[in-house]
Amino acid sequence: MWTLPRLQTLLASLLTAVFLLWLIVPFAMALLWSLVDPGTPWSYPDILPPALSFERWTLMWETTTLSTAMFNSYTLAPVAAVTAIVLAAPTAYAFARIDFPGKAAAQIVTLTPLVLPGFVTAVFFASILVSFGVYSRYGAILLGHVVLFIPYAVRILTVSFAQVNQEVINAARDLGASGWGVFRAAFWPVLKPGVLASFLIVFILSIEEFALAFIVGSPSFTTIPTILFSYLGYDFIRPNAAVVALILVVPNVLLMLVLERLLQSANPANVSGKG
Amino acid sequence: MPGIDIEGVAMRFGQVDALKDVSLRVPEGAFVTLLGPSGCGKTTLLNIIAGFLAPTRGRVLFDGQDVTGLRPEARDTAMCFQSYALFPHLSVQENIAFGPRQKRLERAETARRVTGLMEQLGLAPHAAKLPNALSGGQQQRVALARALAVAPGVVLFDEPLSNLDAKLRDQVRTEIRDLQRRVGFTAVYVTHDQAEALAMSDTVFLLNGGVIEQSGGPRDIYFRPRTRFAADFIGAANLHDGPISGGAMDTPFGPVPVDAPDAAHRTLCWRPEVVRLTEAGALSGKVAHVAFQGGWLDLFVTAGGQTLRLQVSGTHDIPEGATIRFDIPREAVVVLKDGANA
Numbered sequence A: 001m002w003t004l005p006r007l008q009t010l011l012a013s014l015l016t017a018v019f020l021l022w023l024i025v026p027f028a029m030a031l032l033w034s035l036v037d038p039g040t041p042w043s044y045p046d047i048l049p050p051a052l053s054f055e056r057w058t059l060m061w062e063t064t065t066l067s068t069a070m071f072n073s074y075t076l077a078p079v080a081a082v083t084a085i086v087l088a089a090p091t092a093y094a095f096a097r098i099d100f101p102g103k104a105a106a107q108i109v110t111l112t113p114l115v116l117p118g119f120v121t122a123v124f125f126a127s128i129l130v131s132f133g134v135y136s137r138y139g140a141i142l143l144g145h146v147v148l149f150i151p152y153a154v155r156i157l158t159v160s161f162a163q164v165n166q167e168v169i170n171a172a173r174d175l176g177a178s179g180w181g182v183f184r185a186a187f188w189p190v191l192k193p194g195v196l197a198s199f200l201i202v203f204i205l206s207i208e209e210f211a212l213a214f215i216v217g218s219p220s221f222t223t224i225p226t227i228l229f230s231y232l233g234y235d236f237i238r239p240n241a242a243v244v245a246l247i248l249v250v251p252n253v254l255l256m257l258v259l260e261r262l263l264q265s266a267n268p269a270n271v272s273g274k275g
Numbered sequence B: 001m002p003g004i005d006i007e008g009v010a011m012r013f014g015q016v017d018a019l020k021d022v023s024l025r026v027p028e029g030a031f032v033t034l035l036g037p038s039g040c041g042k043t044t045l046l047n048i049i050a051g052f053l054a055p056t057r058g059r060v061l062f063d064g065q066d067v068t069g070l071r072p073e074a075r076d077t078a079m080c081f082q083s084y085a086l087f088p089h090l091s092v093q094e095n096i097a098f099g100p101r102q103k104r105l106e107r108a109e110t111a112r113r114v115t116g117l118m119e120q121l122g123l124a125p126h127a128a129k130l131p132n133a134l135s136g137g138q139q140q141r142v143a144l145a146r147a148l149a150v151a152p153g154v155v156l157f158d159e160p161l162s163n164l165d166a167k168l169r170d171q172v173r174t175e176i177r178d179l180q181r182r183v184g185f186t187a188v189y190v191t192h193d194q195a196e197a198l199a200m201s202d203t204v205f206l207l208n209g210g211v212i213e214q215s216g217g218p219r220d221i222y223f224r225p226r227t228r229f230a231a232d233f234i235g236a237a238n239l240h241d242g243p244i245s246g247g248a249m250d251t252p253f254g255p256v257p258v259d260a261p262d263a264a265h266r267t268l269c270w271r272p273e274v275v276r277l278t279e280a281g282a283l284s285g286k287v288a289h290v291a292f293q294g295g296w297l298d299l300f301v302t303a304g305g306q307t308l309r310l311q312v313s314g315t316h317d318i319p320e321g322a323t324i325r326f327d328i329p330r331e332a333v334v335v336l337k338d339g340a341n342a
């Protein structure tokens, strides 16, 4: 007999299997390719590489600017994320909790960066920066990422701020809490998941952002996507690209796992204060 | 334990006048209720007393001191919210300790108060639970304990029992009143339940459309309503329109006695349970419908196309279709102020 729960279990396992395949196959392929020994190429009709070695890894790490690119990306991303959250918070608060004339229009305007193609923004942004006298590549890309990704933070945090229960705020004040006390008791538990989600999203978007980093930074200033592009571009060497791709993906996966944990411990259903 | 004076308070939200010129006085240590239908401005008035809202006009005084501009955290009030508004990430114990901690009370004193309140309200077994894990009645008690933990002079209740079932409501109602007498605080209690208001209060303030329609002791407000609204909102009422002459009004049921001078048009009002069934009664009518309620009997009596509602002891056995005679005591009949031509 096909009962509904059994069908659901089956579907769920099937879906999980598909996802795993989808994740694991490219990952395994990349791993294999990255271990191909430079001396003995892997070519048709061999099913597996004839010889494996870590030589590509050491080679890539030593001879390229990969480490600089990683340093750039992994410092840009968290700084951009924190800055975006800090700058987005007051706007989100206003959108969620204050009525003011022109609010609807303002909300649409803050979202417009989301619909513009990245390259369009990047091209004009680069020229604006130059005319403002911002010549630091790092600073320019940081500024660019903050501006580009603030809408996401505003959007997410607006929802979070709206979930804060006014009666809980009042209760905290009523019991003598100061501004900071009210924030900790009434706001933070509800905002936390939104702040973490905003951080995660801006972080990942910044790590992956190509257009602006390429236009403003290349060729001297590299980030992870621009250096990846240089390996996928004219002189495409598959094993080298595989090494780069793997190096790039590992920190992201770790980050995802850590934040997922944090998000779970801050389940909004437990803290929204409704009901 | 301050007394409260509200002087000419008005509150406007955009185009809505939530309160229009409300003045009232709550004596120190009294238990008063703000009673009224949904949207009449009860919560708004409570929020103004607590300091969450600044009134558009008027003043709030505690013991004669103007506190209108004072922030909520600086007022000697604590509120029990309609939705409880417990801190969902804090345990029962931490919720109750929140106020004392914010006020930087000594640790030992905080612990003493928290344990004491948990004992009194039967929350001790739930000390470590989060609010989510509690029933509505338990959450209600945590909200009450949390408010009392700051030893406030004034406790503001916003329909605290509206989410409880009938039995629990009776129980918590008594607990609140007991606690108020024992601990000693001035209580302002908001409700739209007339039975609750009558049972608990020293004084009832009946609100309607942002104004105080009538105020007084529970008996006064029940038996001597001054307006149609008051007569209607608090229990059932029988009304008669017509001229008064010689201390009575002629109705299809007979003459209804009233202590009032002659007048061309007046509206009289009396409560269903003041009626006395007697063979020698001056009034009579045909019983159209009988509803047995256990302790009492509701009789719907008609004459000349009008219907009256009478309430008599449940021990009577009166068949539908019977003609009954009854009396209404003169002192139980009031003339309404907003009745015909008044």
Ligand SMILES: Nc1ncnc2c1ncn2[C@@H]1O[C@H](COP(=O)(O)OP(=O)(O)OP(=O)(O)O)[C@@H](O)[C@H]1O
Pocket (backbone or CB within 6 Å): B013, B014, B016, B017, B018, B036, B037, B038, B039, B040, B041, B042, B043, B044, B045, B192
């Ligand atoms: N923040 C606000 N903005 C606009 N209008 C409001 C606001 N708060 C209350 N009102 C309006 O003021 C009136 C009184 O509201 P209030 O909450 O005081 O009613 P209430 O008597 O507590 O009703 P209920 O029994 O339903 O709780 C209502 O018409 C309401 O819509």
Ligand SMILES: [Mg+2]
Pocket (backbone or CB within 6 Å): B042, B043, B044, B082, B158
């Ligand atoms: Mg209300």
